Amino acid sequence: MDKYEIxxxxxxxxxxxxxxxxxxxxxxxxxxxxxxxxxxxxxxxGSLKVRGQNGxxxxxxxxxxxxxxxxxxx
Numbered sequence: 001m002d003k004y005e006i007x008x009x010x011x012x013x014x015x016x017x018x019x020x021x022x023x024x025x026x027x028x029x030x031x032x033x034x035x036x037x038x039x040x041x042x043x044x045x046g047s048l049k050v051r052g053q054n055g056x057x058x059x060x061x062x063x064x065x066x067x068x069x070x071x072x073x074x
Contacts, residue, residue, distance in 0.1 A: 001062075002046035006030075006037050008053045015040060018049070038063075 003018035013033035014023035025040055027033035034050070041048050041063035048061045 002044065003049070004037075004041065004046055005049040005051060006033055007051040007055070 015025040015037040
């Protein structure tokens with residue numbers, strides 16, 4: 001499963017492959033990158049980790065939902 005992350009980088013937020021340097025998508029606000037990232041993930045699938053502005057992981061999502069290894073409702 002491909003792994004991606006959203007994180008804050010200077011003045012903007014970016015979506016990138018986990019461990020990668022190149023942004024796949026970027027936006028000025030977290031809300032905008034979440035929307036753009038969700039659209040990207042629906043087309044590509046994989047695991048998406050979301051970091052807060054302080055760099056700490058806040059949540060993880062799996063696309064499509066049926067691929068979630070946890071099989072939980074949450």
